[in-house]
Amino acid sequence: MATSTTPADHPPMIRVENLAKEFSDLKRGPVFALDHVSFDVRAGEIYGLLGPNGAGKTTCLRILSTVLKPTHGRALVAGYDVVAHPEHVRANIGFMSNNTGIYDRMTAWELVEYYGRLYGLEESVLQDRLEQIFSTLQMNEFRDMLGSKMSTGMKQKVSIARTIVHDPPVLIFDEPTSGLDVLVARAVLQTIESLKGQGKCIIFSTHIMREVEKLCDRVAIIHKGRILASGTLEELADRYNEPDVEELFFELIRRHDEQSLAEAEA
Template sequence: MSDSPVRTEGLSKVFYDASRGEVNAVDAVDLDCSRGEILGLLGANGAGKTTTLRMLSTILRPTSGHAWLMGHEVRAQPERVRAELGFYSASTALYPKITPRETLRFFAQVNGYPPKSVEARVEELIDRFRIGDYADARVEKLSSGMKQKVSIARTVAHDPPVLIFDEPTVALDVLNAIELRKIISDLRSDGKAILFSTHVMSEAEQLCDRIAIIHHGRILAVETLDGLREATGLHYLEDIFVHYAGVKDADAAAEANISSEGAGASPPGAAPRGDRKEREGSSK
């Protein structure tokens, strides 16, 4: 068994939709993320990034498959998983009526940080994220940049080994987005295992050690940027992404027995395509 802090095997989520019936939001996802690594989850809107990360953070229950964080299975030990995890997304807002100091204290306490060390941890975070000037003002009075810093400090309040950032820059201006990426990069230096979802190619290029391309709920490739370039013969991540997404759609078309014309050549090393070839080969 891998000792990666984050690992998934066949992780799937099926939703029921009144008009569409059963929808495979995430389909048999296999991932892992090591300490001191940022694994980017790159996909279009609705690709299954958020659902995957929500299952990892135990907000959603997987329909099938498994996921482990620091060795704890998400369905069997959800509280243990959450204790090892810091989760940040555009929909994890701060409590407006309390102060940043109270926020950090609350999240450190409730996530099981040693009680005697909580105050020291709060001060450490206030210093590190330079929020001392407004640590005792109510969150509702802060600017969005200030809130963002407090929000990240909140995410790491209990010093978790695994961090999840779900499209963290989606509502930020350029300067705040740059600062956020810098903070995430620093957290990697601290040895955190970081999952970072985005649909912004440049972000994934700059920040991620490895990139998982996800499309229609399936992981199409997981590689370093150089590895992806080598596998596809393309330089720009955007081209690489379109290449994989196109292949996936061609596969779907082939499976539906429509047409695979124009889907382009199969990229060397592309797992789903290779699997298909292997299956075809074995059937002969």
């Protein structure tokens, strides 16, 4: 008899330990974009980073994607340290950044194909993979459209397609629905959910509570570089006796800011 596995049965694919990033900003002085955060994410799980503007979400995801180096702590992705073995990390991830990076003079198909080749997919495998992705993401209508003519939603889909073309086990999405209408946003969230069904380890950032409620197995509420609370939504609701995520979010941020203010004045 087949036994079903839950995410807890899998080893963590992302492990973040005491991770910190300090930027030295000419005007503001040192900025603690990420202030010693720790969490892990397993295969078959969607982990959400929920936080307001400037919380440190992008900084965290860029470190996991080897774009940025941390100042302290460490991060392992698919078992590889992001600083010591960035090339192994990159081979195991798909990273969708805020910037969709669509080229004006390439068609949707050409762009995803180009990325597939960069990842070294064999030509026959690549063509099958492209057909499959274009059909799942419903991109066939604009497969021959140039980047310069695509709508925001189309670009976003192409961006997701290129993120998953090499079928990596770990997927990192930075606000994948930003700027999308409700229909396309819904399609994007459904795609992410189906990737989870394929056993991928997924981390994604958002400032939209609804997305977290719909999609995430676990969430970290992040503000000013710190994780204020983390767990499943049920755990958070129980711990803080607040079933409404939005209320909880505002309350945690308010408490944190009050405390910082009191410490600054002391």
